[in-house]
Amino acid sequence: MKKKPQRSCVCCRTTRDKSDLLRVVSLADGSIVYDPTGKVPGRGSYLCKNEECIKTELKKAGRLSKGLRRSISDEEATALAQEMLAAAAKAGS
Numbered sequence: 001m002k003k004k005p006q007r008s009c010v011c012c013r014t015t016r017d018k019s020d021l022l023r024v025v026s027l028a029d030g031s032i033v034y035d036p037t038g039k040v041p042g043r044g045s046y047l048c049k050n051e052e053c054i055k056t057e058l059k060k061a062g063r064l065s066k067g068l069r070r071s072i073s074d075e076e077a078t079a080l081a082q083e084m085l086a087a088a089a090k091a092g093s
C-alpha cells in the first residue's frame, strides 16, 4: 500500500493526510497565502479543515507565524481565515 504524505495541524497537532489539511505558504516575496493546490513553492504550514482550528490559529497566528518563520499581520490573518473557512465549508467536514 502506498503511504500518503502526512502532516500535522499547527493548531491541534493532529496528524492527517496532507490532502485533508489546508496549506498556508510563506512566499519568497514575504506574503502569506492559502494554497489550495498544495504545490506552491515555499515554507508551508498546515491547519485542519475545521472552523475551530482555523479561527483559533488565525486569531493569534502565533504557531502559524512560528512555523512560517515570519509574523502575520491582522489583515493577513483575517484574509487567510476567510479563504480557509470557505475552503473548509466546501470540503464539508
Ligand SMILES: [Zn+2]
Pocket (backbone or CB within 6 Å): 009, 010, 011, 012, 013, 014, 047, 048, 053
Ligand atoms: Zn487542527
